[in-house]
Amino acid sequence: MQGDAGGPDWYVVQGVSAGDRLNVRAGPSTDKAILGQVGNGVQLRNLGCQGRGQARWCQVESPDGRLRGWVSASFIAEGAAPNTAQAPQQRPPQPAGDVPELFRRTTGEFEINYASGCGMLFNPAGKLITAGSSCTPAQSVRAAEAVAAYRLEQGL
Incomplete structure (x- = not known):
């Protein structure tokens, strides 16, 4: 993807007129198709x-990964990650060998x-969000397979 990858990890929708919704589009333009709509207060991954x-324009994704598209930056502001009130996360232990953990x-x-x-980081729907530069294509495939298997086992 082209553009500025910097900035906050999460945005919150704000400034949309009462009773209206922000269009999430297929590309960074009002000429692009509308993929969905979100209201004030909705959290979106940057x-x-x-x-x-x-x-x-900013490319965003819903927390569950089901909606991904572009929104006008005029209607978003820096926000916090969803579920931040839950217990603090602990980093997983490093796996042995070349097995994805x-x-x-x-x-x-x-x-x-x-x-x-x-x-690597995958959204809740199993789509890749980011991968470290040291990851090989084979590691990416194994990681995607691990996420898919977990989602299937858990009925997600």
Whole structure:
């Protein structure tokens, strides 16, 4: 993805007129298809922004990973991760060998770690959010398979 990956991890929707909803679009433009709509107070994961001023758009994702698209940055502000009131997370132990170690965060996300230091993050729907630069394609495949197997076993 192109754009500015910096900024907060989470946004919250704000400034949408009462009774209205913010359009989540297929691309960074009002010309792009509407994929869904969200209201004030909804938390969205930051996947990166592009543009400046009134033309700034951010790619976002719902906490459950089912809605992913672009919103006008005029209607979002820095927010906190969902479920932050739950018990603090502990880092999973590093696995032995080249076996993916799966850890489910309190937000529903899946963290995969390898002994080599490679790490990946998947959303609750099982889609890759980010991968460390040291991850190999084979590790990415094994990580995705581990997440898919866990989701199947848990009926997610």
